[in-house]
Amino acid sequence: MIYSSIRHDYKNEMQSVIDLNTLEITLEAARDDISRVVLIYGPRYSDNKDANNKIEMNLKYRSKYHDIFSVRLNLDDTRLRYLFYLEDNGGDRVWYNEKGFFKTRPQGYDSGYFQKAIINKSDVKKSPEWAQDAVIYQIFPDRFFRADSNNYKNREWNQLPKKDSIYGGDLKGIIKKLDYLKELGINTLYLTPIFKSPSNHKYNIDDYYQIDPNFGSIEDAKELSKAAKEKGIKLIIDAVFNHSGSNFFAFEDLLTKGEKSKYMNWYFPENFPISKEEVNYSTFANDIQDMPRLNLDNPETQEYFLKVAEYWTAELDLDGWRLDVADEVSREFWEKFRKRVRKINNDIFIIGEVWYRASNWLDGNTFDSVMNYDLQRDIFSLIIEENMDVDQFSSQIQENFRHYHPEKPNILVNLLDSHDTARFNWELRNYNKKIIDQKMKFAISLQFLLPGIPLVYYGSEVGLTGADDPDCRRTMIWDKNRQNRDLYNYYKKIISYYNQNRDLRKGDYKELFMDPLNKILIFSRKNKKSNENSTVVIINMSDKKQNINDKNIIELLKNKNLSFSINNNNNNSFNNNCLKIDKKQILIYS
Structure with missing residues (x-):
């Protein structure tokens, strides 16, 4: 037994509050080391000197180096003490509590129970229920x-963009195309x-209380x-x-008065x-002169921008905010931001722009979700670069999931591209059309079949392409x-299919079968309540x-039916x- 790899602590992802009566307990071990984990638990206040309830823990995730075991407890009394019993594949058996590992069970109230x-x-940090059902469509308004x-405008609609190109896209244009989005199956709109x-991108704002006249x-x-909302x-x-524009009144005053x-x-x-x-x-x-940080x-700055957020949340009856450069802004500010906008709309969804694993930001006090660039890079490696096999891919996404509270993987925002990246299909430009379409369908499928909220960057659905900024911001093809x-x-x-399948929106990821040599991956999206492998995906x-x-x-x-396939053939x-x-x-069998 590899004792140094066995870990449990009081972090959000290992002792996870689900609701007022439900707690998920997680234990981490080296991959393929532990064959059985039993949680022994009981109330902190009891006539019994020891906890005596027992429940088997299930293998939830398998990353390259770790096995993650978990169990959900439904409790009448949430004042809890517990320890673990472990067996390995070599016959070693130990008890594990706060004080370490023991060959015989520690006894008594003060024996070292986890608490x-x-x-x-x-303690119950809920994100909006509607978010798990969202399919997001991102629009760059000038180009839609x-x-x-x-x-x-200084550019004709179908001309390729330059850094300073303005095409004249507007909010009325988006209104006119709402039926198009509804027909596609979109139920959530995200505007840059x-x-x-x-500028054309509007990330250097001069007036936070005015819609851009164009x-x-x-x-x-x-x-x-x-x-x-009517649709x-x-x-x-x-x-x-994170920053204003250089023509913002406060920065202009600083320029003038020093x-x-x-x-x-x-x-x-x-x-x-x-x-x-x-x-x-x-x-x-670095040295972007028109974006002063x-x-x-500073309390005065905080208050000004908190009022900006309150104003637009109320005026536009907003359902969510996406926060630019979120990880470089004061955590104290975001904590206040969350409280203030939630007083106006308790069901508002807050997405942070974070380009790395963001578990420290998803503790329930700042953001609900982040843009899942981790998954985007993994899909890129699997589909485009082809330098990752299916085993590595499955291991990597489980490695990512294990660092989050168990409710978070289903609301990470899964994207293939955005206004900040080259279009996914651009990276496939050297292939023929048949292979491009084949690879695109695989990438899109993973975006929708893995846990998370799928985001479609405008035009991706019709083959709009482009290299890095500004080329990834071409005008929509109508x-x-x-x-x-x-x-x-x-x-x-x-x-x-996604909108009709609850398991794809809310189920856990469970790796079922792996054959790297033949490039086969089978996983399920498990129903959280029944713990059944409800929807099975075979790749x-x-x-x-x-x-x-x-x-x-x-x-x-045997008891499932084929419900979806990429290619409709026999x-x-x-x-x-x-x-x-x-x-x-x-x-997909379901």
Whole structure:
């Protein structure tokens, strides 16, 4: 038994409050080391000197180096004490508590039990229920649709973008295309910034209380929110509070008055006088002169931007905020932000832009979710670079999940691309169309079949392509003769299936079978309540038809029906002894 790899502590992902009466307990061990884990538990206050309730813990995740065991306890009394009994594959047996490992069971109240003092109402950190059912569509407003021909533009619609290109897309254009989004199956809209700014991207905001005139008016924004809700589409907008624009009133005052400015503590000046040419102040990234970084540890700055958030949450009846450069902003500010906007809408969904594993931000006090760039990079490695096999892929996503509270994987935002990355299909440009479409369908399928909220970046569904910024921000293709209709139909098909399958939206990931040599991965999305492998996903990434004879898989599929496939052909079959799956195929049994 590898004792140094066995771990349990009081962190959010290992002692996880689910609701007022439910606690999930997790134990970590070295991969393939522990064969059995039993949780022995009981109330902290009892006539018995020891806890005597026993429950087997299940293997939940398997990463490259770790096995993760877990169990959910439904408790009448949430004041809990517990320890673990472990067996390994070599016959070693130990008891494990706060004080370490023992060959015989420690006895008595003071023997070293792990403890859960109690579950208080404030310990239950719930995210909005609706978020688990969301299919998000991200729009870069200048590039989606231009309804008002009088809008300023310096580029024709179908011309390729430059850094300063403005095409005149607007909020009325989005309103006109809501039926298009509804038909696709979208139920949540995310807009990049819409406030007054001299740029096309609006991430350098000059006035946080004004809709950019080229996008429309506050009345247009309200109409968009109202019209979207009438069609069952929720609205999320971008919050840019890490930095302002250089024409923002507080920074202009600092530029003019220097050390005498009452807004000096709103920013991070290095010396005086402030110079935009020298960029002697902290900015977003490195020396971006028109994006001076805000000091959101300063109470006055905090209050100004908290009021901005409150104002728009109420005025636009917002369903969510996506927070730009979220991890570089004061945690204290985000904690206040969450409390203040939730007083207006307790069901608001808060997404942080964090490009790495963000478990420290998802403790229930700041964000509900983050943009899941971890998964995006793994899909990129599997599908595009082909330097990761199915075993590594499954291990890696489970490695990511194990660091989060158990309710979080299903609300991470799964994206393939965004306004900050090259389009996914751009990275496939050197392949022929047949292979591009094949690889795109695999990537899209993983985005929808793995835990998380799928996000479609505008135009991806019709084959819009582009390299890194600004090329990834091309204008939407509305001419059906120029659209990839086969890809559009596949998006529509998988979104419809996703919207009808509760397990895909809310079930846990469970690896069931792995064959790296033949590029086979089988996993289920487990029903949390029944713990059954309700929906089974079978992936064949190889160039050959494969036979699957594993007895456990065959037995599992006997009572299920084929409900989805990437390719609608007759080259797949199932009988009581064998599943035959075609090359480059994904099958779903439910």
